[in-house]
Amino acid sequence: MIKAGPHSTVTLLLALVGNCLFLAPVMAADRGPHDWLDRMSSAVQTTDYQGTVIRISDGRAEALKIVHSVSDGVIREKVIAQEGNGLEIIRNGNEVHCILPARKSVLVEEWNDQSTLFSTLPSSNMRFGNEYDVKIVAKERVAGRETVELAIKPHDVYRYEHRVWLDVDTGFPLQTQLIDDDGSALEQVKFADISLGRKIKASALKPSYSTENFKWYNQPRRRVTPVVDSVWQSTDLPIGFVLISAQQEVMPGTDEAVTHILYSDGLANVSVFIAAHANKKVSERSRVGASNSYSTVIDSYRITAVGEVPAITVEQVASSMRLR
Amino acid sequence: MNEAIKMQLSAFVDGELPENEKELLLRRLSQDAGLRQQVAEYLMVGRAMRGEKQIGGVNELRDRVANELGEKPMQDGHVDIAASKNRLLRPLSGIAIAATVALVGILGLQQVTDVDTPEVTPPDAIVDTVDFPTQPEADDILRQYRRIHDAHASDSINARLAAFELRQESTDQDEEPPLAPTDETDQPEVADSDTE
Numbered sequence: 001m002i003k004a005g006p007h008s009t010v011t012l013l014l015a016l017v018g019n020c021l022f023l024a025p026v027m028a029a030d031r032g033p034h035d036w037l038d039r040m041s042s043a044v045q046t047t048d049y050q051g052t053v054i055r056i057s058d059g060r061a062e063a064l065k066i067v068h069s070v071s072d073g074v075i076r077e078k079v080i081a082q083e084g085n086g087l088e089i090i091r092n093g094n095e096v097h098c099i100l101p102a103r104k105s106v107l108v109e110e111w112n113d114q115s116t117l118f119s120t121l122p123s124s125n126m127r128f129g130n131e132y133d134v135k136i137v138a139k140e141r142v143a144g145r146e147t148v149e150l151a152i153k154p155h156d157v158y159r160y161e162h163r164v165w166l167d168v169d170t171g172f173p174l175q176t177q178l179i180d181d182d183g184s185a186l187e188q189v190k191f192a193d194i195s196l197g198r199k200i201k202a203s204a205l206k207p208s209y210s211t212e213n214f215k216w217y218n219q220p221r222r223r224v225t226p227v228v229d230s231v232w233q234s235t236d237l238p239i240g241f242v243l244i245s246a247q248q249e250v251m252p253g254t255d256e257a258v259t260h261i262l263y264s265d266g267l268a269n270v271s272v273f274i275a276a277h278a279n280k281k282v283s284e285r286s287r288v289g290a291s292n293s294y295s296t297v298i299d300s301y302r303i304t305a306v307g308e309v310p311a312i313t314v315e316q317v318a319s320s321m322r323l324r
Numbered sequence: 325m326n327e328a329i330k331m332q333l334s335a336f337v338d339g340e341l342p343e344n345e346k347e348l349l350l351r352r353l354s355q356d357a358g359l360r361q362q363v364a365e366y367l368m369v370g371r372a373m374r375g376e377k378q379i380g381g382v383n384e385l386r387d388r389v390a391n392e393l394g395e396k397p398m399q400d401g402h403v404d405i406a407a408s409k410n411r412l413l414r415p416l417s418g419i420a421i422a423a424t425v426a427l428v429g430i431l432g433l434q435q436v437t438d439v440d441t442p443e444v445t446p447p448d449a450i451v452d453t454v455d456f457p458t459q460p461e462a463d464d465i466l467r468q469y470r471r472i473h474d475a476h477a478s479d480s481i482n483a484r485l486a487a488f489e490l491r492q493e494s495t496d497q498d499e500e501p502p503l504a505p506t507d508e509t510d511q512p513e514v515a516d517s518d519t520e
Contacts, residue, residue, distance in 0.1 A: 245476070249472060251465075251468055252468060260472060260476070262473075262476055269473070269476075271469070271472065271473035271476065273469050273472075280465060282465050282466050282469075283463065283466060286466060288470070291470065291473075293466060293469070293470070295466075304465075304466070304469055306466075306469050306470055306473045307473065
């Protein structure tokens with residue numbers, strides 16, 4: 001039996017540390033793109049973080065301070081716009097308060113328990129299909145941290161390309177881009193600085209303003225009825241898109257019910273709204289950031305498709321809606 | 325609507341409004357649904373006064389506008405615009421120009437690219453071809469659709485913030501709050517202790 005002397009122990013430790021240092025990059029390099037997406041899904045649900053995000057859309061850039069914490073399964077978040085009207089969003093579980101200090105108002109909304117502010121890709125159990133290629137295309141530094149850059153490229157013109165930069169250590173997305181077919185970024189969210197996995201103090205999640213004398217507005221109560229078997233269907237859905245849900249929803253402030261049908265390819269989503277009153281005009285084509293809409297009249301119904309997809313997609317989906 | 329804004333609209337349609345005031349007026353139109361509605365109503369009144377087809381409720385509208393402008397109620401289809409000494413009544417047909425330019429301004433300010441929105445065209449063509457009163461309503465409908473879509477289809481920060489911005493816009497446009505103020509709404513209680 002060979003006894004390990006002090007020198008042997010040091011040697012062993014050095015060897016272990018050396019192996020760990022050597023193995024870490026190998027493990028990162030060995031991960032496939034889908035492994036990285038799984039890590040990202042887990043990271044955005046479980047990681048505490050705070051930092052500054054730059055959001056660029058429609059040629060406008062704005063900075064947001066973000067604090068995010070998960071404790072006992074409850075998500076708490078605070079988002080502060082650094083420019084403009086000082087918008088501040090406070091989230092405590094599924095209740096969200098949007099504070100508008102300039103108007104001394106608070107808008108109250110309810111969010112899905114599991115939704116997160118910073119999530120631009122589907123969770124691992126909602127994998128997109130063969131309509132996209134996922135590749136690791138580069139290694140870069142973002143917010144002072146090493147990242148792998150993933151490109152999620154569509155095979156056709158019916159969806160946008162996504163780029164996402166994931167933190168090598170945690171899998172957390174430090175930058176995301178939505179890319180138009182000409183290669184330009186339609187929307188971008190990027191951390192300028194971030195602290196990951198550190199303890200978040202409760203005081204960091206409190207509103208910056210006293211809202212004592214503010215007016216509070218509740219979210220309009222939505223009147224939604226699920227539709228099991230819609231009489232409407234698309235006869236020419238772009239490949240990969242499937243029906244996710246269909247429901248009747250009464251539009252806020254009116255008694256008018258519209259049918260809302262949601263299609264998705266797992267990454268891109270298109271909503272179709274069907275209103276019985278075709279005489280109510282909706283702009284035929286419009287665009288806000290990456291979101292396009294197209295409206296037309298079919299069988300005396302006003303059909304409007306909306307989604308973060310190219311204009312051709314909403315036009316094809318809306319135009320192909322037919323009564324069964 | 326106060327006298328100053330009426331004068332501004334009038335000067336605007338006459339092409340006499342300075343550029344800096346024009347910008348302010350367009351901005352105000354973009355934020356004031358009531359003012360846009362007033363412009364739309366004026367457009368309908370202009371149509372009626374030029375002997376175009378009757379529009380539902382136009383008699384009431386004409387009386388209302390006349391009252392606002394300090395004129396006697398107008399007679400059906402027999403208003404001599406040229407004879408009117410009231411500078412505010414004279415260019416009613418021209419309000420179509422203002423309304424169209426305002427629409428372009430409104431859409432521009434809201435950063436909505438409406439591919440089908442025509443460039444500013446001559447007044448006659450506008451009156452005949454642009455169905456103006458429906459446009460603000462059309463934008464409201466689309467705004468609601470986008471909000472519903474975002475609520476269902478996207479959890480991204482962009483979608484969340486866009487939804488808040490849309491809701492903020494719609495709140496801004498209503499003179500009266502669309503929702504009952506709920507002063508009693510509980511504020512979030514966050515413990516002073518650390519979350520961990």
